[in-house]
């Protein structure tokens with residue numbers, strides 16, 4: 001997936017690889033240390049990702 005989507009967690013466009021990394025962290029399958037530089041992590045951020053319309057899409061890939 002090379003297209004970018006608007007991500008409410010980073011407040012900017014991200015590609016599919018970055019989205020997947022963040023999804024993994026939100027699902028607690030990866031540590032927040034893999035997040036892109038500059039992304040602050042919190043429970044609020046996690047909830048934003050869990051409710052994002054792209055979250056479920058990514059899990060199916």
Ligand code: SF4
Nearest residue numbers: 007019022049052055
């Ligand atoms: S699923 Fe998560 S990482 Fe992907 S765009 Fe939405 S908020 Fe961002």
